[in-house]
Amino acid sequence: MSNDKLILVVDDDPDLVESVSIKLESENFKVQKAYDGVEAWEKIKAEKPDLVILDVMMPRKNGYELCDELKADDNYKDITVVLLTAVGDAVTSTSYTHMDGKTTMADDFVPKPIDLDNLMEIVKENLDVS
Amino acid sequence: MSRMRTEEKLNIGGVKFTENIALLSITEPISGKISKKNTAMLFFSLLSENEINISMLSMIRDAKTVRTDCSVAEDNLHKIYKIIAPFPELKERLEVLHNLGTISIYPHKSLMKLLGKILFAFGKKKIPVYNMTSSISSFTFLTECDCLEKAVEALKENFKLPQNHAPFQQQFCIKHVHK
Numbered sequence: 217m218s219n220d221k222l223i224l225v226v227d228d229d230p231d232l233v234e235s236v237s238i239k240l241e242s243e244n245f246k247v248q249k250a251y252d253g254v255e256a257w258e259k260i261k262a263e264k265p266d267l268v269i270l271d272v273m274m275p276r277k278n279g280y281e282l283c284d285e286l287k288a289d290d291n292y293k294d295i296t297v298v299l300l301t302a303v304g305d306a307v308t309s310t311s312y313t314h315m316d317g318k319t320t321m322a323d324d325f326v327p328k329p330i331d332l333d334n335l336m337e338i339v340k341e342n343l344d345v346s
Numbered sequence: 347m348s349r350m351r352t353e354e355k356l357n358i359g360g361v362k363f364t365e366n367i368a369l370l371s372i373t374e375p376i377s378g379k380i381s382k383k384n385t386a387m388l389f390f391s392l393l394s395e396n397e398i399n400i401s402m403l404s405m406i407r408d409a410k411t412v413r414t415d416c417s418v419a420e421d422n423l424h425k426i427y428k429i430i431a432p433f434p435e436l437k438e439r440l441e442v443l444h445n446l447g448t449i450s451i452y453p454h455k456s457l458m459k460l461l462g463k464i465l466f467a468f469g470k471k472k473i474p475v476y477n478m479t480s481s482i483s484s485f486t487f488l489t490e491c492d493c494l495e496k497a498v499e500a501l502k503e504n505f506k507l508p509q510n511h512a513p514f515q516q517q518f519c520i521k522h523v524h525k
Contacts, residue, residue, distance in 0.1 A: 230360065230452035234483035249453075251360050255510060 221343050222263065224248045226256040226279070227271035227300065232330070236269060239332045240339070253277025257285070260292060267296040267343055269335070270322070287321040296342045297322045300330065356460055357506045362450045362484075363494045366420040367401065369443040369476055372436075373413045385436050386414040392429050398422050401448065402479050402488060415477055417488055420444065446476065447491040451501065452484040461485055467504040473497050 223245050225236050230251065237247045248265060250256035254276045256268070268286070272279035279299055286292045299322040324342055326335050340346065372386045393400065393416075402417040418426065423442070430436045454460055464485060468475060473496055477488040489497060501507070 230362075230450070230483040231481050234453060238482075249359070251452075255508065258510060 219244050219345055220246070221267065221345060222246045222248065222265040223339065224250060224256060224259055224265040224268045226250045226253070226268060226274070226282075228252055228274045229271075232271075236330070236332070236335065239336060243336055243340075245339075253279065253282040256282055260286070260295070264292065265295060267298065267339060269298050269300065269326075269339070271300045283322050296324075298324045298326060298335075298338055298342065300328055301325050355504060355506045356457075356463060358451055358460070358501070359453050359508065360451075360511060361498060361501055361507065362452070363447055363498070364401070365447045365491050365494065367417050367446045367448055367488065367491075368420050368423055369415060369417050369446055369488060370426070371413055371415045371441045371443075372439050373411050373441070374439055375411055376407070376409075385433075385439050386412070388433060389414075389430070389436055389440070390416075392433075393418075393426070396425060396429055398426065402477055402486065404477055404479070417446065417448070417477065443476065445491045446488055447494045448486050448488050449494060449497050450484040450486040451505075454480065454483065454485050463504060464501070467500040468497060471496055471500045473500060 223240055225233050225240070225247060226249075227233050227236075228251055233249050233251065237249060240247050248259050248263065250259050252274045256270070257277070259265075260268070270279045270283060283297050283299065286295055286297060324338050326338055370389075372389055374385050377384075398418060399422075400416040400418055402415070404415050406413045406415070430440065451460075451464060461480075464487070465475070468487070468489075473489055473493045475487050475489055479486050487497070
């Protein structure tokens, strides 16, 4: 039975989007998918999700930008944003780090590689779903 | 009355391609038992020890030989030649195809019909396919770098892509940096 919560999964890695979506659907969430920040914005405007699982490193519009825009918009600022922070320790030559992520207004963070069970816990906690 | 059957174009969520890929093939005779002297085993151990990523892996076997194919970024070739230099039997059995690229179509939703239509579209445009793989969401095809644009055109003609499609080409890649 569906719990009526709609979750948008945004990542430019289609395999990650698919595996997270399968897990969410198995937990009875409704799922939308987007593969970059621009497509995600369009989906958010078309059907406002309850929560967005948002990757940081994406083409066209990265996760930080999208998160900032969402939180600055009165129509969408109540949408919960869970950022997927990929790199941090492993890559020293990128501007996308976990520390940078903490300066955004995201509601929660999940480090990559993703532990799906941990992600589900964070999603349920943020949506107050048991 | 003549009836023409028109088929609706299938929807796909996206297309992505990666350029500058090399295909490495090792062909060896079937010995009947697994040996530590197996060249493919040695080769992949060397790749693993040197943290060289492979994006595709396949094996083809006939009555006398086994051919193992894998694809790596062209950037890694210099390093690969260096690490296999001490193994002449490996160098001898290794064939390299340059200037290739991958094109991935997603999501496939486990539709064999989609795979058939993609191959048909590529075949019509005479786009060579050297290897193909599937993952949880995508079908990926290895072709020539010069054919990638043509492959995208073939897909646009035969499938419905989202109106505001993401860029076809990856804009960044992550590399592990040792401190």
